[in-house]
Amino acid sequence: MSWSITLILAYRLSMVATAAFILSRTPALGRILSRQLTPRDKLLLTIALGGMGIIGTYAAIPINDALANSRVVGVMVAGLLGGPVVGAGAGLIAGIHRYLLGGFTAFSCALAAVLEGILGGLVQHYYRRGPIPWFIALVAGLAGETLQIVIILLTAHPFSEAWALVKIIGLPMIIVNSIGVAIFMVIVKTAAEQRERIAACQAQQALRIATQTLSFLxxxxxxxxxxxxxxxxxxxxxxxxxxxxxxxxxxxxxxxxxxxxxxxxxxxxxxxxxxxxxxxxxxxxxxxxxxxxxxxxxxxxxxxxxxxxxxxxxxxxxxxxxxxxxxxxxxxxxxxxxxxxxxxxxxxxxxxxEARLRAQAELKALQAQVHPHFLFNALNTIVSLVRSKPEKARELLIKLASFLRYSLRKDDAPIPLAEELAHVDTYLAIERTRYGDKLKVALMADPAALNCPVPAFTLQPVVENAIKHGLQPKREGGSIKILARSYPGEVIVTIEDNGVGISPEELDKILLPGYGRGHGLGLSIVNERLKALYGPEYALKIISIPGQGTKVTLRFPQENSYQEVKGDALYSCCG
The missing domain is CATH 3.30.450.40 (GAF domain)
Incomplete structure (x- = not known):
């Protein structure tokens, strides 16, 4: 008799596979297995699996005024997928239905349904490593059905009939229903894994296409x-x-x-x-x-x-x-x-x-920093030298032409540091002629740093700012020191003057975009260009002490391999 019951219950497990397949096609499957259920998901899962428990009751085999059934499958699965609340809810639905059918095991089976749902939920709660694997579901099913048998023996009366019933249906229900719980979880988990594989293939194909189209779009x-x-x-x-x-x-x-x-x-x-x-x-x-x-x-x-x-x-x-x-x-x-x-x-x-347009606009803004007064003063200086020092006037005129030609360039592509330093040197040559002994300049650079690509118009605005706002206010003038050194992975250029310095209040605002007409505009544009090109870590660093001077540090990523340079390999020009 026991083996015939086992076979009949096994035949009726087809509804378990059907229910598992239906659940695997629902959009909520991913949320169920990832334990991110919404309240609506929990309610629907409770009703659906509670209904599955009712179907398991109707598909039961009547034996001695009791039922050999597969109700536990829906109830246990509800707990394993949704947690204690969902399991208890599904168990309550299936349990109330079983109680209303009557029989001497009605109360026992109803109570067991609720407790089995809670048991499945506790397994889900304490198993934190993802979806419940089949072997844990199998053990949970064995425990749940064993619990039901124990409850029947403890609460069903008369005990003799309960014992006779358990001897007939106990082993078949424990074996078949625990396997049913495991099969349900295997089908759901396999469907989810297949869905993930399809999604991964889609993502891989989409990324492959996107990679190929990137250069065009x-x-x-x-x-x-x-x-x-x-x-x-x-x-x-x-x-x-x-x-x-x-x-x-x-x-x-x-x-x-x-x-x-x-x-x-x-x-x-x-x-x-x-x-x-x-x-x-x-x-x-x-x-x-x-x-x-x-x-x-x-x-x-x-x-x-x-x-x-x-x-x-x-x-x-x-x-x-x-x-x-x-x-x-x-x-x-x-x-x-x-x-x-x-x-x-x-x-x-x-x-x-937009970044290219902004860079071009910033370049034009820096070019516009070539103040008309500078041109006027440079031309006046050249005119004053035409008769007394014609060769010097001719030299300055050539330098001024070179300076203007560089200033009017439209290409914002990176240039070698040597070219930018040459532009600075041209500017300083004109300014030294104007200021005479009041302006002293020292320019030193590692040969290894000269090929480093830098944005055009990054050094000259800083040097001009040092002369105009640092040294010019001092009656006795001062000096500027420009040092370019090569380090592993980067080139660091410092521009230091011994001028009047910058007040702490002004220093806090000097790099704000668009701040001021004097200090802020040229420096802030250079600062924004460096950050846009290389990242915020390449922003200007300014140290200033009022009455003692200012030091501005610029960093550029070094694309060339680093070479050790000895101290005597520096070149310098002083005036």
């Missing part, structure tokens, strides 16, 4: 970048066609339908217009849902995903099939992932474009 959304991007997707995914649009026209169409979906033409499909208007994904599983104006268009199903930049829809990505009802959930998620990555790339392209 870096230039923004235009016909050329759209054509290259659409072709990469078409060659990577089995599709009938791929198209990309902006918010006005078709930019690219690769594959079937390219004979009438021409780049530059207005949109031909209503699905595209709807995606642009709503900013939401549109899935068209039939030709009439695509809404192509060409009657003989062979494209039969499509997913249209909006491309966005800063939450504003600027275009669409469209994936087509030539058969209806061919857009699968996998392709839908792939399209969403690609659109998200492309949107991010387009935002980065806009940021890069």
């Amino acid at each position: 870096r230039h923004g959304l235009n016909r050329e970048s759209a054509e290259q991007t659409a072709r990469i997707i078409y060659n990577s995914v089995k599709l009938a066609a791929v198209a990309i649009t902006n918010d006005r026209e078709i930019l690219a169409h690769v594959g079937m339908g390219s004979d009438h979906h021409h780049p530059g033409n207005p949109f031909l499909t209503s699905a595209t217009l709807k995606a642009l208007f709503t900013g939401e994904v549109q899935v068209a599983q039939k030709r009439d849902e695509i809404g192509c104006q060409e009657k003989n268009c062979r494209l039969a199903s499509a997913v249209v995903v909006p491309l966005k930049r800063r939450e504003v829809t600027i275009g669409t990505l469209k994936l087509y099939h030539d058969r209806e009802n061919s857009i699968t959930p996998v392709e839908l998620e792939l399209a969403r992932g690609l659109a998200h990555l492309f949107s991010t790339q387009l935002e980065l392209a806009e940021v890069e474009s």
Whole structure:
């Protein structure tokens, strides 16, 4: 009798597999296994698995005014997946139903259902390493069914009938139902792992496509970048066609339908217009849902995903099939992932474009720092030397021309440090002629530092600031020391003067963007350029003591290999 009951219960475990399969297809599966259930998820899980417990009761085998059943499977699984509250709730639903059916074991089975649900929940609560594995589910099922047998023996009356019943149904229910709990958890866990593998493949494919398209979308959304991007997707995914649009026209169409979906033409499909208007994904599983104006268009199903930049829809990505009802959930998620990555790339392209424009504007602002008074004073100095020292005047005129030519450059590409130092030296040569003995200059640099690439107009504004605001206010003048040294991984340039210094109040504000007309403007622009190019750790460092002078430190990442330079390898020019 026991073995026949075992076989019948085993046959009826098919409903366990069915329930597990249904649960594995629900969107909430990921939240269930990651233990991030919402209150709504918990309520639905309680009702569903409590209902499964009721079905297990109805599928029972009547024996001696009692039931050999698989009710414990739904109740235990509720606890193992949702925790003690969900397990207790499912057990209460199944238990009340069993109690209402009557019989001398009604109360015992109802109580056991609630306690089994709580037991499963406690296992879930104390097992912190992820989803419950099958062998722990098996042990939990064995413990739960054993608990039910013990409760029947303790609470069912008369005891003789309870004992007779347990001898018949005890072992079959313990074995079959514990296996049922384990099977349920295996199916759910396997489905989740398969879903994760599919998601990983989608992510890998999307990232591979995004990597290939990065160099094209870096230039923004235009016909050329759209054509290259659409072709990469078409060659990577089995599709009938791929198209990309902006918010006005078709930019690219690769594959079937390219004979009438021409780049530059207005949109031909209503699905595209709807995606642009709503900013939401549109899935068209039939030709009439695509809404192509060409009657003989062979494209039969499509997913249209909006491309966005800063939450504003600027275009669409469209994936087509030539058969209806061919857009699968996998392709839908792939399209969403690609659109998200492309949107991010387009935002980065806009940021890069803005950064280039800002850098050009900052360069022009630094060029504008060449004060008209400097030109006027330089020309006056040259004129005063024309008769007394014509060769000196000629030399200064050449230096002034070189200085102006450098100042008017439009290219903001990095230049060797040697070139920037030469520009500074030209500027200082003109200023030394004006100030005479009141301006002393020492410029020293490691030969290993001279090839380091630096942004143009980073040193001269700092030197000009030192002369204009540090030394010029001093009647007796002063000196400037410029030192460029090469270190592992970087070059450090210091510009130090012994001028009037900067007050602590002024020093706190001097690098704020746009601060002041004198100290702040040139220094703040240089500071912002360095941070934008190399990062905040490369900001200017300024140390100043009122009445004693100021020291400004600039750091540049060294791309060349570091070479040890001896102290006598420095060059210097003094005046």
